[in-house]
Amino acid sequence: MATSPQPGPGDGVARTNLLLGGLTLVFFALAGLLTKNLWGHLAPKQNIPLVDRKFLETTPWRQTYADLVKAKEDLSDYDCYGCHEKNKPPPIRYDANQKIVIPKEHSDIVMGHGSHDRNNNCFNCHNEANLLTLQVRDGRQVGFDNIPQLCGSCHGPTYRDWEAGAHGRISGSWDHTKEGQFTRLSCANCHNPHAPRIPTREPAPPPHPLRVPTPAAESAATP
Ligand code: HEC
Ligand code: HEC
Ligand code: HEC
Ligand code: HEC
Structure with missing residues (x-):
């Protein structure tokens, strides 16, 4: 019976050495080619400025009465009867053009509610019989914390x-059964009640490409 010779232990070692030696040469050759820079370079990474933090700000831009109370801030603007007399509602004055006249004590108020100043009468919202409350259309009185x-x-x-959560901003959870686990912003966190139109804002910059295209690549891309 013919038997093929078993490979001796010496054969395997020789073959491994040959393979490793060959691989070493291949890697040296690759290293040589890479230092010669045959395939060209990627454009160097540009220093991309970080986006201005003001665009990441999530705190609402207005503080309501309830926020001021919580933050223990100055509430003197709400001390109506520090200046007004009880049971004597302040008179509302209009100029010749039927524009409401704002007294200088309230000069921080700019009245402009509705496109034709349709809701500029202070007592549409404030309660003339008790300045410390607001009055709702159905005659109910609500506090300043219930805007x-x-x-x-x-x-x-x-x-x-x-x-329902489609206007304004709900945070925490969409699930309305989870009472106490979500918060809604008050209308007055976004709208100034006296001039509720939202002022236009500067848009945030567009996303930044990681590698800024070179002018040559850009002109090639645009027809
Ligand atoms: C720093 C003092 C001061 C405080 C505080 C104050 N007022 Fe007045 N307010 C005045 C003065 C002065 C006038 C002009 C009074 C007048 O003509 O009799 C006025 C006028 C008004 C008017 C009439 C405005 C107009 O255009 O004619 C309203 C309404 C009014 N106040 C509401 C309030 C309410 C509500 C508060 C509290 C949330 C308040 N005021 C707090 C001083 C104050
Ligand atoms: C007494 C009724 C009344 C109350 C209370 C009232 N509004 Fe208005 N609102 C109006 C009228 C009327 C307009 C004008 C609609 C128009 O011009 O078509 C208006 C317009 C607006 C506008 C559109 C912007 C603009 O200036 O045209 C916004 C936003 C607004 N109101 C928000 C509020 C917020 C927030 C509150 C609570 C602080 C509030 N409104 C309370 C009657 C009211
Ligand atoms: C659309 C309803 C509305 C009208 C109209 C309105 N107010 Fe107000 N006012 C409010 C609400 C709501 C607040 C509470 C503001 C907050 O939490 O930011 C307030 C706050 C105030 C305050 C205390 C805070 C501050 O800004 O000084 C004064 C004073 C005041 N109003 C006076 C007036 C006067 C005077 C007029 C008329 C010229 C007027 N308001 C018209 C809804 C109204
Ligand atoms: C998170 C901020 C935010 C809150 C909270 C918020 N609004 Fe607005 N509201 C906006 C913005 C933004 C617009 C769009 C303004 C524009 O297009 O000029 C708007 C528009 C409006 C308008 C104009 C008409 C419309 O529907 O397009 C009214 C009225 C209004 N809001 C009332 C309210 C009332 C009432 C509340 C509270 C119950 C409230 N908003 C809460 C941000 C808010």
């Missing part, structure tokens, strides 16, 4: 959207 009730009495559909 959405006031706004909602005239802006029903928007109020409904706000309650």
Whole structure:
């Protein structure tokens, strides 16, 4: 019976050495080619400036009365009866063009509610019989910490959207059964009640490509 010779232990070692030696040569050759830079370089990474932090700010841009109370800030603006007399509602004055005249003590207030100043009468919202409360369309009085009730009495559909979470901002959870686990911003966190139109804002910059295209590549891309 013919038997093929078993490979001796010496054969395997020789073959491994040959392989490793060959591989070493291949790697040396590759290293040589790479230092010669045959395939060219990637464009160097540009120093990309970080986006201005103001665009990442999530705190609302207005503080409501309730926020001021919570932060224990100055509430002197709300001390109506520090200046006004009880049971003597301040008179509302209009100029010859039927524009409301704001007294200098309230010069921080710019009145402009609605496109034709349609809601500029202070007592549409403030309660003349008790300046420390707001009055809702159905005659109820609500506190300054309950602004959405006031706004909602005239802006029903928007109020409904706000309650459902489609207007304004809900944080925490979409699940309305999880009472206490989500928060809604008040209308006055975003809208100034006296001039509720949202002022236009500077848009955030577009996303930055990692490698800024060279002018040559750009002109090639645009027809
Ligand atoms: C620093 C003092 C001061 C405080 C605080 C103050 N008021 Fe007045 N307010 C005045 C003065 C002065 C006038 C002009 C009074 C007048 O003509 O009799 C005025 C006028 C008004 C008017 C009439 C505005 C107009 O255009 O004619 C309203 C409404 C009013 N105040 C509401 C309030 C309410 C509500 C508060 C509290 C949330 C308040 N004020 C807090 C001083 C103050
Ligand atoms: C659309 C409803 C509305 C009208 C109209 C309105 N207010 Fe107000 N006002 C509010 C609400 C709501 C607040 C509470 C503001 C907050 O939490 O930011 C407030 C706050 C105030 C304050 C205390 C804070 C501050 O800004 O000084 C004064 C004073 C005041 N109003 C006076 C007036 C006067 C005077 C007029 C008329 C010229 C007027 N308001 C018209 C809803 C209204
Ligand atoms: C007494 C009724 C009444 C109340 C209360 C009221 N609004 Fe208005 N609001 C109006 C009217 C009227 C307009 C004008 C609609 C138009 O011009 O088509 C208006 C317009 C607006 C606009 C559109 C912007 C603009 O200037 O045209 C916003 C936003 C707004 N209101 C927010 C609020 C907020 C927030 C509150 C609560 C602080 C509030 N409103 C309370 C009657 C009211
Ligand atoms: C998170 C911020 C935010 C909150 C909270 C918020 N709004 Fe607005 N609201 C906006 C913005 C933004 C617009 C769009 C303004 C524009 O297009 O000029 C707007 C538009 C409106 C308008 C104009 C008409 C419309 O529907 O397009 C009304 C009225 C209004 N809001 C009422 C309210 C009332 C009432 C509440 C509270 C129940 C409220 N908003 C809460 C941000 C907010």
